[in-house]
Amino acid sequence: MSALRERLDILFSTNTITPGAMKLCEATIERFVQPDNEKKYKKLVTHLGMAVTRIERSEELNAPPEEIMQEIRRSPHFAQAAENVKWIESQMDGKLPDEERQYLIMHFVNASEI
Structure with a gap:
């Protein structure tokens, strides 16, 4: 998990993500990411860290476009x-x-389909 860990370390060292976000990302990596699928989870882990940080900092949140979510809801994944969320x-x-x-x-759907 070195590339994901390195990414998190950079985000944390630049105060881009909070300690709580870092901890949750580490637990998520441990739970879902295997060495052979690490690249698939790069966007998910980055988004998770940023999402938790936005929540902790009471920043504005935006949802993905509904058209994309309609497609995601049709996925077999x-x-x-x-459940993962x-x-x-x-x-x-x-x-x-x-x-x-x-x-x-x-x-998570995208990581499963790549």
Whole structure:
């Protein structure tokens, strides 16, 4: 997981993500990422770190376009992606806002289809 870990270290060292975001990203990598599929999760892990940081900093949130989410909901990987996001939420103090939940589901679906 060296490339993902290096990416997180850079985001953290530049104060782009918070300690809480870093911790959750590390747990997510441990749970879902294998050495042979690390590249597939680059966008997901980056987005997760940024999402948690936006939430912790009370920054504005935006949802993905509905047209994209309609396509994502048709994916055979959608149900598993939603379960993966539920696991992430179980590691947090509260639920993710719907906007961020949608993006993470999208990234999990994309990682499964690559």
